[in-house]
Amino acid sequence: MDAFLDTCRRTIGAAHVLTAASDTAPYLTDWRRRASGKACEVLKPADTEELAALVRLCNEYKVPMVPQGGNTGLVLGSIPDDSGKAVVLSLTRLNRIRQIDPVNNTMTVEAGCILKNIQHAAGEAGRLFPLSLAAEGSCTIGGNLSTNAGGTAVLRYGNTRELCLGLEVVTAQGEIWNGLRGLRKDNTGYDLRDLYIGAEGTLGLITAAVLKLFPQPKAQLTALAALRTPDDALHLLSLAQSYCVSALTGFELMSGFCLKLVNKHFPAMRLPFAEDHAQYVLLELSDSESEEHAQTMLEHVISVAMQHDYIQDAVVARSMAQSQAIWDFREHIPLAQAAEGKNIKHDVSLPISHIGDFIRTTDALLQQAFPGARMVTFGHLGDGNLHYNVAHPEQEAEQSFLENQAAINRIVHDSVHQHDGSISAEHGIGALKRTEILRYKSAVEMQLMHSIKQALDPLNLMNPGKIL
Amino acid sequence: MDAFLDTCRRTIGAAHVLTAASDTAPYLTDWRRRASGKACEVLKPADTEELAALVRLCNEYKVPMVPQGGNTGLVLGSIPDDSGKAVVLSLTRLNRIRQIDPVNNTMTVEAGCILKNIQHAAGEAGRLFPLSLAAEGSCTIGGNLSTNAGGTAVLRYGNTRELCLGLEVVTAQGEIWNGLRGLRKDNTGYDLRDLYIGAEGTLGLITAAVLKLFPQPKAQLTALAALRTPDDALHLLSLAQSYCVSALTGFELMSGFCLKLVNKHFPAMRLPFAEDHAQYVLLELSDSESEEHAQTMLEHVISVAMQHDYIQDAVVARSMAQSQAIWDFREHIPLAQAAEGKNIKHDVSLPISHIGDFIRTTDALLQQAFPGARMVTFGHLGDGNLHYNVAHPEQEAEQSFLENQAAINRIVHDSVHQHDGSISAEHGIGALKRTEILRYKSAVEMQLMHSIKQALDPLNLMNPGKIL
Numbered sequence: 001m002d003a004f005l006d007t008c009r010r011t012i013g014a015a016h017v018l019t020a021a022s023d024t025a026p027y028l029t030d031w032r033r034r035a036s037g038k039a040c041e042v043l044k045p046a047d048t049e050e051l052a053a054l055v056r057l058c059n060e061y062k063v064p065m066v067p068q069g070g071n072t073g074l075v076l077g078s079i080p081d082d083s084g085k086a087v088v089l090s091l092t093r094l095n096r097i098r099q100i101d102p103v104n105n106t107m108t109v110e111a112g113c114i115l116k117n118i119q120h121a122a123g124e125a126g127r128l129f130p131l132s133l134a135a136e137g138s139c140t141i142g143g144n145l146s147t148n149a150g151g152t153a154v155l156r157y158g159n160t161r162e163l164c165l166g167l168e169v170v171t172a173q174g175e176i177w178n179g180l181r182g183l184r185k186d187n188t189g190y191d192l193r194d195l196y197i198g199a200e201g202t203l204g205l206i207t208a209a210v211l212k213l214f215p216q217p218k219a220q221l222t223a224l225a226a227l228r229t230p231d232d233a234l235h236l237l238s239l240a241q242s243y244c245v246s247a248l249t250g251f252e253l254m255s256g257f258c259l260k261l262v263n264k265h266f267p268a269m270r271l272p273f274a275e276d277h278a279q280y281v282l283l284e285l286s287d288s289e290s291e292e293h294a295q296t297m298l299e300h301v302i303s304v305a306m307q308h309d310y311i312q313d314a315v316v317a318r319s320m321a322q323s324q325a326i327w328d329f330r331e332h333i334p335l336a337q338a339a340e341g342k343n344i345k346h347d348v349s350l351p352i353s354h355i356g357d358f359i360r361t362t363d364a365l366l367q368q369a370f371p372g373a374r375m376v377t378f379g380h381l382g383d384g385n386l387h388y389n390v391a392h393p394e395q396e397a398e399q400s401f402l403e404n405q406a407a408i409n410r411i412v413h414d415s416v417h418q419h420d421g422s423i424s425a426e427h428g429i430g431a432l433k434r435t436e437i438l439r440y441k442s443a444v445e446m447q448l449m450h451s452i453k454q455a456l457d458p459l460n461l462m463n464p465g466k467i468l
Numbered sequence: 469m470d471a472f473l474d475t476c477r478r479t480i481g482a483a484h485v486l487t488a489a490s491d492t493a494p495y496l497t498d499w500r501r502r503a504s505g506k507a508c509e510v511l512k513p514a515d516t517e518e519l520a521a522l523v524r525l526c527n528e529y530k531v532p533m534v535p536q537g538g539n540t541g542l543v544l545g546s547i548p549d550d551s552g553k554a555v556v557l558s559l560t561r562l563n564r565i566r567q568i569d570p571v572n573n574t575m576t577v578e579a580g581c582i583l584k585n586i587q588h589a590a591g592e593a594g595r596l597f598p599l600s601l602a603a604e605g606s607c608t609i610g611g612n613l614s615t616n617a618g619g620t621a622v623l624r625y626g627n628t629r630e631l632c633l634g635l636e637v638v639t640a641q642g643e644i645w646n647g648l649r650g651l652r653k654d655n656t657g658y659d660l661r662d663l664y665i666g667a668e669g670t671l672g673l674i675t676a677a678v679l680k681l682f683p684q685p686k687a688q689l690t691a692l693a694a695l696r697t698p699d700d701a702l703h704l705l706s707l708a709q710s711y712c713v714s715a716l717t718g719f720e721l722m723s724g725f726c727l728k729l730v731n732k733h734f735p736a737m738r739l740p741f742a743e744d745h746a747q748y749v750l751l752e753l754s755d756s757e758s759e760e761h762a763q764t765m766l767e768h769v770i771s772v773a774m775q776h777d778y779i780q781d782a783v784v785a786r787s788m789a790q791s792q793a794i795w796d797f798r799e800h801i802p803l804a805q806a807a808e809g810k811n812i813k814h815d816v817s818l819p820i821s822h823i824g825d826f827i828r829t830t831d832a833l834l835q836q837a838f839p840g841a842r843m844v845t846f847g848h849l850g851d852g853n854l855h856y857n858v859a860h861p862e863q864e865a866e867q868s869f870l871e872n873q874a875a876i877n878r879i880v881h882d883s884v885h886q887h888d889g890s891i892s893a894e895h896g897i898g899a900l901k902r903t904e905i906l907r908y909k910s911a912v913e914m915q916l917m918h919s920i921k922q923a924l925d926p927l928n929l930m931n932p933g934k935i936l
Contacts, residue, residue: 101819104822147655148655150653155652161659171912178910178912179913182819183889183890184817185618185622185817185851185852186817186892187618189666189897189909190667195920217713234571238570238571241683245715247713288710351574352652353569354572383653384651420649420650422653422655429655433656437656441656444644445645445660448645448658448924449658453658456919467658
């Protein structure tokens with residue numbers, strides 16, 4: 001390995017080849033601190049050409065490569081295994097915004113750009129880059145693309161896949177594919193772009209991308225509605241979509257139990273309703289005209305929904321500050337949940353029409369198997385994406401309950417599968433769910449995926465052990 | 469081949485195995501009647517299982533397969549070559565609408581469904597399926613997906629790719645992949661869906677799809693603006709997008725020469741302006757509130773654009789009938805063009821910001837090489853998609869001018885490439901542009917495409933000679 005190491009140092013400079021344990025440690029442990037791997041070194045190239053040279057070198061020496069951006073992934077996709085044979089390729093130095101084209105509504109960014117910086121640069125140019133998620137202050141766009149990240153704006157703008165027009169990629173063999181197209185229409189061959197997006201670095205390395213930009217909304221306003229059932233929430237969703245169409249940018253379901261937990265752990269936060277309700281929905285409208293127009297629209301939707309008896313009570317925010325207060329309830333659910341103790345989390349999605357039945361059926365199955373288990377159910381209902389989390393019964397110790405994780409995952413994921421859903425809505429597969437998908441994907445689909453992997457990375461050097 | 473033919477007949481019934489020249493003829497000539505191929509037979513399976521059985525049979529006998537839907541393609545992608553070795557697999561009997569789910573805003577359709585019937589079925593369920601194009605009365609959704617068709621609503625709803633959530637595919641080996649997911653979020657592996665979409669049947673056969681549905685707009689209204697230059701049209705586009713956001717569903721550029729041709733060949737059609745102008749733009753707004761709201765919005769955009777001197781004159785339709793009259797100008801351009809004589813057509817796309825420069829530069833290059841050539845330039849400016857067509861000089865005979873086709877294509881496509889554009893915006897590659905892309909695609913990209921083809925169709929039996 002000495003010759004390999006020497007060549008790495010000559011290629012990118014010794015300062016960017018990390019070998020000391022204290023230097024490499026932050027790159028080897030995952031975001032949630034559930035696992036640590038080993039690497040022979042961490043390499044930090046300055047640009048696409050240096051990265052391509054390193055990949056060619058890794059091919060020559062048959063060294064497995066683990067690409068990494070902000071290392072905020074949730075499925076153990078960006079850390080190496082514990083063999084110590086791989087290198088980590090950190091892309092954080094590829095952090096230039098290469099171009100912003102407000103007329104074409106595009107920007108070209110390098111993989112290591114932090115999401116927050118991209119949002120900010122778009123804003124400076126009078127445009128919106130809508131991808132937004134909890135880790136935005138440290139995650140990188142390369143990771144967002146490689147995991148096809150979701151976030152809070154999918155209902156209106158789609159996943160990261162829908163926000164990307166073109167890519168630059170270093171192939172598994174260390175060649176550079178320049179597919180940095182800023183085109184809305186281009187039918188000239190296979191869709192390589194979407195193959196690399198969501199592939200978690202197992203087919204090649206995304207080094208830059210052309211992203212879509214949008215006009216900035218003039219106003220954003222929310223409403224909070226109280227309802228009886230998830231099915232009523234679906235009625236409300238259809239209604240809101242028919243009136244607001246794509247102005248509806250948020251539609252979040254929260255069970256009464258979620259908001260009870262918020263109130264328990266943050267007593268200052270009180271819901272604006274006299275009574276308790278079984279379900280709540282947060283609606284967000286992004287308006288291209290004015291705050292007044294947004295308010296009129298929201299009030300109209302709420303009033304029609306009341307006439308149809310879909311909702312029992314509601315408040316419409318009268319200002320951006322009130323809107324933020326409503327979002328605060330939603331954002332405090334994960335915090336309240338954590339204060340109540342660890343729980344068993346699931347990132348699932350379903351056809352929207354199946355959500356009511358999924359919740360009813362799965363709640364019943366879990367109650368039968370684990371009496372007293374408490375479901376903390378909330379999520380982006382408009383996308384069919386539920387955070388279906390399971391907390392320990394009040395009378396049972398947290399730790400002993402957590403030992404049921406595998407059994408609970410099985411019940412939840414089997415139910416998701418029976419309801420035509422996905423066991424990973426937005427987090428990906430990584431090393432964490434690699435064996436789990438074998439239970440739910442057909443042999444035909446797995447074979448197709450293996451054929452593609454074999455075709456593009458025949459030496460299995462790109463992020464081995466992830467997805468496949 | 470007798471054993472092969474007998475087994476085909478046993479598999480799908482003799483009535484669905486066409487061998488007589490009079491029966492097979494319609495399947496062997498392309499839509500524009502530019503080319504004819506030969507086939508040993510035309511096979512018309514009833515469903516996915518029969519199709520899969522035929523594909524396995526073709527594998528056994530090493531018979532190349534040419535899939536075909538409505539045979540309305542424009543790049544010779546759906547007819548066989550003249551070797552006579554292939555079979556045509558006609559998918560028109562796979563024409564069931566399997567399911568409509570208005571709550572999930574999805575419908576599941578088979579590949580042979582005619583686009584118009586899908587639009588109609590969505591409408592009956594109170595929803596919009598927005599894909600719309602000239603051939604919609606006879607093209608099938610399988611062909612739309614395989615060519616990633618564009619059409620008139622891309623600005624708001626995207627290409628066919630963006631309108632599809634899941635697929636059912638018969639692989640090149642005759643296995644059935646059920647990827648009929650109706651999910652907005654699903655990150656569980658490689659994006660096989662987008663690999664088959666736009667692959668023109670060269671990797672496998674799309675047999676069914678889950679399509680996205682949308683709320684129906686309450687009103688659609690148009691305006692016609694007169695402008696000086698394509699650059700002013702770009703200013704107007706930015707302005708209209710900032711006010712109308714996704715309510716802006718159409719933005720069509722038409723040169724003054726285009727509308728002069730309309731007036732020449734359809735003298736009853738007169739523009740609503742006192743003077744002639746260099747450029748015109750048709751704007752279409754789809755409103756979720758009312759016709760009045762759409763009108764107010766359009767008038768506001770027009771008035772601000774006038775203040776900025778982006779436009780010189782404009783009319784806003786006051787009714788759906790007036791809107792249709794404005795669309796009529798746009799829709800008569802191809803007819804007027806045909807009445808004026810054959811011309812050399814190009815289906816190109818560009819970054820929107822490069823369109824002004826592309827038109828100026830390319831017009832000048834063509835005038836230099838072919839003095840008097842007349843450019844019929846119009847298209848979906850909002851998508852960067854131009855129909856850049858070249859007609860013979862008035863003083864030159866049409867036929868002699870058409871002999872310059874290769875030289876003119878070269879000038880136009882080279883200029884497109886220099887402006888970072890695509891030489892096939894929405895029609896695909898087929899057999900027609902197969903060698904043309906070699907000039908513009910990098911060796912790396914071609915190699916990646918060949919690797920994928922080799923991985924999924926190692927015997928090269930799926931629509932051979934198309935794309936690659």
